[in-house]
Amino acid sequence: MALMTGAQYIESLKKLNTKVYLFGEEVKDWVDHPMIRPSINCLAMTFELAHDPEYADLMTAKSNLTGKTVNRFTHLHQSSGDLVKKVKMQRLLGQKTASCFQRCVGMDAFNAVYSTTFEIDKKYGTEYHERFKKYVEYVQENDLVVDGAMTDPKGDRGAAPSQQTDPDMFLRIVEKRPDGIVVRGAKCHQTGSINSHEHLIMPTIAMTEADKEYAVSFAIQSDVPGIFMVYGRQSCDTRKLEENADIDLGNKTFGGQEALVVFDDVFIPNDRIFMCEEYDFAGMLVERFAGYHRQSYGGCKVGVGDVIIGAAALAADYNGAHKASHIKDKLIEMTHLNETLYCCGIACSAEGYPTQAGNYQIDLLLANVCKQNVTRFPYEIVRLAEDIAGGLMVTMPSQKDFESDLKVGQTGKTIGEWCNKLYAAAPGVSTENRMRILRFLENICLGSSAVGYRTESLHGAGSPQAQRIMIARQGNINQKKELAKVIAGIKE
Ligand SMILES: Cc1cc2nc3c(=O)[nH]c(=O)nc-3n(C[C@H](O)[C@H](O)[C@H](O)COP(=O)(O)OP(=O)(O)OC[C@H]3O[C@@H](n4cnc5c(N)ncnc54)[C@H](O)[C@@H]3O)c2cc1C
Numbered sequence: 083m084a085l086m087t088g089a090q091y092i093e094s095l096k097k098l099n100t101k102v103y104l105f106g107e108e109v110k111d112w113v114d115h116p117m118i119r120p121s122i123n124c125l126a127m128t129f130e131l132a133h134d135p136e137y138a139d140l141m142t143a144k145s146n147l148t149g150k151t152v153n154r155f156t157h158l159h160q161s162s163g164d165l166v167k168k169v170k171m172q173r174l175l176g177q178k179t180a181s182c183f184q185r186c187v188g189m190d191a192f193n194a195v196y197s198t199t200f201e202i203d204k205k206y207g208t209e210y211h212e213r214f215k216k217y218v219e220y221v222q223e224n225d226l227v228v229d230g231a232m233t234d235p236k237g238d239r240g241a242a243p244s245q246q247t248d249p250d251m252f253l254r255i256v257e258k259r260p261d262g263i264v265v266r267g268a269k270c271h272q273t274g275s276i277n278s279h280e281h282l283i284m285p286t287i288a289m290t291e292a293d294k295e296y297a298v299s300f301a302i303q304s305d306v307p308g309i310f311m312v313y314g315r316q317s318c319d320t321r322k323l324e325e326n327a328d329i330d331l332g333n334k335t336f337g338g339q340e341a342l343v344v345f346d347d348v349f350i351p352n353d354r355i356f357m358c359e360e361y362d363f364a365g366m367l368v369e370r371f372a373g374y375h376r377q378s379y380g381g382c383k384v385g386v387g388d389v390i391i392g393a394a395a396l397a398a399d400y401n402g403a404h405k406a407s408h409i410k411d412k413l414i415e416m417t418h419l420n421e422t423l424y425c426c427g428i429a430c431s432a433e434g435y436p437t438q439a440g441n442y443q444i445d446l447l448l449a450n451v452c453k454q455n456v457t458r459f460p461y462e463i464v465r466l467a468e469d470i471a472g473g474l475m476v477t478m479p480s481q482k483d484f485e486s487d488l489k490v491g492q493t494g495k496t497i498g499e500w501c502n503k504l505y506a507a508a509p510g511v512s513t514e515n516r517m518r519i520l521r522f523l524e525n526i527c528l529g530s531s532a533v534g535y536r537t538e539s540l541h542g543a544g545s546p547q548a549q550r551i552m553i554a555r556q557g558n559i560n561q562k563k564e565l566a567k568v569i570a571g572i573k574e
Pocket residue numbers: 187230231232233235236239240269270271272273274340533534537538541542543544545546547548
């Protein structure tokens with residue numbers, strides 16, 4: 083198979099028996115559910131673009147395991163050039179969907195598990211790395227989507243896994259058998275989990291010996307007995323259930339998705355286990371995965387930022403305000419912020435280095451600086467977009483009002499005629515186009531796409547403080563002190 087098309091991907095989801103719950107009920111036909119389908123369309127783009135010759139260099143790569151052409155989302159990075167292409171691919175996908183396209187977490191997890199298993203085996207003589215290589219070959223050959231699952235519910239944030247009142251607050255091994263293990267717990271906020279064929283599970287935090295039953299990494303199909311998913315609500319999501327919904331959605335075709343994935347005593351066969359109680363490697367795996375994922379945001383959010391900047395510029399054109407110098411300056415500021423994020427994504431990639439296993443790791447300090455900026459700049463970008471858009475972005479009547487032929491008032495005009503007359507702006511611009519661009523901005527600033535552009539920018543790949551801890555560790559203040567001493571002539 084090697085490279086699926088978007089249509090083949092969607093068909094492949096229909097063959098799964100994934101258990102999905104939404105509004106307290108099981109959703110059988112979840113592939114075509116109007117609240118879920120936009121996120122599937124979005125993921126399908128990662129397959130479609132891989133078939134476009136214009137993007138083949140970014141979207142595909144040569145597998146180091148088989149020598150075959152694979153989708154870059156399943157690739158193990160072989161050079162810093164590969165890391166740079168990853169960021170460029172993510173920017174492209176952001177530009178094409180203006181949403182979270184959900185396939186990055188799996189790619190980031192592959193690369194982190196690949197290098198960590200190599201080092202576990204070196205210390206303990208285990209065989210995780212060979213198993214994992216076979217698993218990645220299987221994923222590449224079948225062009226699968228894999229959810230990168232790290233975040234546990236975590237319960238009391240001040241307590242370690244083994245100290246929790248409820249032991250299910252972190253995913254753990256509850257039984258060891260000759261042929262595998264049984265696990266119990268959950269992973270929350272899982273991006274694209276319902277749309278994934280597989281889940282690659284990793285521990286959430288560094289651990290001590292007391293936590294060893296929680297130090298576990300494995301891969302498992304989405305629809306095995308014991309796994310079920312509860313779909314996450316998004317702001318304004320039920321607009322997608324409205325009949326003939328179009329303009330009011332802001333982005334009718336694409337969207338993101340998160341869900342709670344529960345493991346209610348799930349059996350994991352030995353050949354799919356990549357860490358089993360080696361607690362001293364949990365921290366390494368977390369740090370490497372988080373590093374790759376912090377790099378990712380210097381690509382995907384930048385692509386979405388490109389569309390937001392374009393939409394804000396169009397809103398100014400449609401409002402007739404585009405010639406004002408402060409509008410031009412705000413568009414410059416948005417571009418400056420967006421490109422700064424891109425600089426960080428490219429920089430941490432260009433400074434990548436080979437791991438002991440041979441795949442490439444990003445520069446950790448620069449990736450954390452990248453993500454720290456991502457926790458801030460998108461908020462400023464949407465603030466400026468809202469400034470340029472004007473208040474109509476949040477007070478505009480519905481599409482049905484603009485189209486209504488109900489006569490109102492005393493002069494015989496319809497609601498539609500009133501809305502179209504009063505919300506006309508620059509000459510020659512249809513109110514429909516004005517509506518479309520303002521609804522797009524509403525969706526991204528505070529509608530369902532704000533999940534991906536705002537809160538995911540803040541908490542995804544770790545909350546801001548997690549990056550500050552890494553920046554403190556990697557910043558090498560002592561070396562900087564030495565530099566200052568030399569220049570200042572301090573000898574001690
Ligand atoms: C849209 C979205 C998509 C995501 N996708 C994925 C995914 O695909 N896969 C995945 O594994 N995860 C995913 N995540 C999870 C993400 O990694 C977490 O949200 C993040 O690590 C923060 O964890 P939390 O949400 O539990 O927040 P909390 O841990 O509750 O943090 C809230 C605040 O408390 C602080 N805090 C927490 N613990 C402590 C402590 N011990 N000491 C001091 N301060 C503390 C934090 O710094 C923060 O300020 C996603 C999150 C979002 C929002």
